[in-house]
Amino acid sequence: MKARVFVTLKGGVLDPQGKAIHHALDSLGFSGVSDVRQGKLIELELDDAVSDADLDAMCRKLLANTVIENYRIEREAGP
Amino acid sequence: MKTAVIVFPGSNCDRDLAVALREVAGEAPAMVWHRESELPEGVGLIGLPGGFSYGDYLRSGAIGARSPIMRAVAEAAERGVAVLGVCNGFQILTETGLLPGALLRNAGTDFVCRDVDLTVASSQTIFTSRFDAGEPITLSVAHHDGNYFADDETLDRLEGEGRVAFRYEGNVNGSARGIAGIVNESGNVLGLMPHPERMIEPAHGGTDGRRLFEGLVEALG
Numbered sequence: 001m002k003a004r005v006f007v008t009l010k011g012g013v014l015d016p017q018g019k020a021i022h023h024a025l026d027s028l029g030f031s032g033v034s035d036v037r038q039g040k041l042i043e044l045e046l047d048d049a050v051s052d053a054d055l056d057a058m059c060r061k062l063l064a065n066t067v068i069e070n071y072r073i074e075r076e077a078g079p
Numbered sequence: 080m081k082t083a084v085i086v087f088p089g090s091n092c093d094r095d096l097a098v099a100l101r102e103v104a105g106e107a108p109a110m111v112w113h114r115e116s117e118l119p120e121g122v123g124l125i126g127l128p129g130g131f132s133y134g135d136y137l138r139s140g141a142i143g144a145r146s147p148i149m150r151a152v153a154e155a156a157e158r159g160v161a162v163l164g165v166c167n168g169f170q171i172l173t174e175t176g177l178l179p180g181a182l183l184r185n186a187g188t189d190f191v192c193r194d195v196d197l198t199v200a201s202s203q204t205i206f207t208s209r210f211d212a213g214e215p216i217t218l219s220v221a222h223h224d225g226n227y228f229a230d231d232e233t234l235d236r237l238e239g240e241g242r243v244a245f246r247y248e249g250n251v252n253g254s255a256r257g258i259a260g261i262v263n264e265s266g267n268v269l270g271l272m273p274h275p276e277r278m279i280e281p282a283h284g285g286t287d288g289r290r291l292f293e294g295l296v297e298a299l300g
Contacts, residue, residue, distance in 0.1 A: 013183065013228060014183065014186060014226070014228075014253065015184075016183075016184050016185065016186055016187065016188045016226075016253075017184060017188065019188075020188050061145075062137070062141065062145060063137070065138055065141065065174065065181055067173075067179075067180060067181045067228075067229070068181045068183065068228060
């Protein structure tokens, strides 16, 4: 079973990397982009025994720093 | 006094910190590998060095903070043992929760590597007793993720409790309220982005860093 964890900066936390990406998009002539925020995608291959609570604990204890980041978990059935 | 320096894979200021501690404390520190689970007996000061532990993977300091030795460091800090985290050491201390807040990518996105002017915000800590409050000092910085962030309530509390030890003069990396270093609630844990161990001898360009170690060794007796 696969899970995907999306880690994003909380609103109000400055994202200089997002700003640099935004600036580069502007430089390439792309218009209509009002803001860019950069985050992380972490893919996990899991045994079926791993519970949602386990996965949540992994996010809180390591994968995200909840002082500055939010996380969202997506679980999908394996092949 | 017995001291220890924790060494992580990717630490690169561990030997500088060891030299500073040896010079000032009069005894070479124990170098403790991150996979150890216990500190040497009788250690009164633990140094977490600068560098790029685990290549800054995931977040700066995030993996190092979950090393086996950090459980022992947290327990020692709880007992009142002094802990000094410099640069990556500061990032590790925030990642373990021993200090509040987080260190974000520098606001200008640049790696900042130069001497910076600082103000000693409080002389009432064991780390700053050799300084006067409001005194200007100079230390080196070398970091990419030194932009201190905490919510307003935490920042107000840090300031209200006199826990801001050092502030930048001018904007170095976008840190909230110019914060360069803070202590924990009990005052025995300091994290700072500038490198006091790089200003130990006149040949380094200054000795303001040495005063931090001298005051600390004196305070710890």
